[in-house]
Amino acid sequence: MAQLATTIGAFHFDNVLMNASGVHCYDLTQLHELEQSEAGSLTTKSATSAKRLGNPEPRYAKLALGSINSMGLPNEGLDYYLDFALTHQQQLPDQPIFMSIAGLTLEDNIAMAQKIEASDFAGLTELNLSCPNVPGKPQVGYDFDRTKYVLDTIFEFFTKPLGVKLPPYFDLAQFDEMAAILNQYPLVYVNTINSLGNGLWVDPTDDTVVIKPKGGFGGIGGQYAKPIALANVRAFSQRLKPEIQVIGTGGIYNGRDVYDLILCGASMVQVGSALYEEGPSIFARLKQELAAEMQAHGYHSIEDFRGKLKIMDAEA
Known part of the structure; x- marks a missing residue:
């Protein structure tokens, strides 16, 4: 049998699959459904310091090959998710989870990180540098000087395991x-x-954009994102020091999609648009399909093929 277990830092997970932050993790009902699913872990909704309603509806639309959304960080606030995380940790100590924070200002991020630092939370914290859907707020991850300043500031006091969520990059120099x-x-x-x-999508029946916020502009996910996700996972896997692992997110609909992200270097894989459409039962299917893909290639564990993408030799 193929073994789907993996590790991130010192944390062990029964399998590589989990939700993407923002998908099926808004409230306790959804979070408990993830707990009871066959996902290897879960992440909470990217939290702001206080509860946010997010952008006006409609703010999500299904497209032919994925989705467009401009949610605007609707969430119940950091305290809500921290309470959940601490309860989860007490009841399921062998199932570490991720907490995502996405402050609207550096001061917000500092305050939230300080609260997590002072708490008993012993899982992984994710600093979201890449929310593209808050009107008037730029993505920190595209401002390299600002990114460095934010990380300098956070690491002055934060000592717990930390990762960052990045936007997609499109140039080798950016990587x-x-x-x-x-x-x-x-x-x-x-x-x-x-x-x-x-991105933007037009409804051909009435020549109107399909979501309301930002004049119809929104984040594109699903199959549209897979080639970009593969490239970013591959590029960062090649450039980051070995202690920094990569979680791959984007375009996961079947076991081969999961396999491809691992092949490019991902240690875990998050599911977004397809989870939104199919619900948490998707994890059982993806596990079976990934195991079948591995067995077809003669692999027994994730590490047998992680990062072992083949490239073509340059012509002489």
Whole structure:
């Protein structure tokens, strides 16, 4: 039987699959459904300091090959998710989880990180540098100087396991520059990618955009994102120091999709658009399909093929 277990830092997970932050993790009902699913772990909704209602509806639309959304960080606030995480930790101590934070300002991120630092939370914290759907707020991950300043500030006091969620990059020089920055810090992992920011879709029946916020601009996910996710996972796996692992997110609909992200270097894989459409039962299917894909290639564990993407030799 194929073994789907993996590790991130010092944390062990029964399998590589989990939800993408923002999908099926808004409230306790959804979080408990993830707990009871066959996911290897879960992450909470990216939290702000206080509860946010998010952007006006409609803010999500299914597309032919994925989705477009401009949710605007609707969430119940950090305290809500920290309470859940501490309860989960007490009841299921052998199932570590992730907590995601996405402050609207650096001061918000500092305050939330300080609260987590002072708490008994012993899992992994994720700093979201890549939310593309809050009107008027730029993605920190595209400002390299700002990214460095944020990480300098957080690591002045934060000592618990920390990872960062990154936006998609599209140029080799961007991979080089961001990796050089990230390698300066004691990060446990990077999570790549967030949705493809500020796409747009037109409803052909009435020539109207399909979501209301930001004049119809929103993050693109699903199959549209897979090639970009593969490239970002591959690029950062090649450039980051070995202590910083990669979580791959984007375009997961079947076991082969999971396999491909691992092949490019991912140690865990998050599911977004397909989870939104199919619900937490998707994890059981993906586990079976991934195991079948591994067995077809003669692999017994994730580490047998992680990062072992084949490339073509350059012509002489």
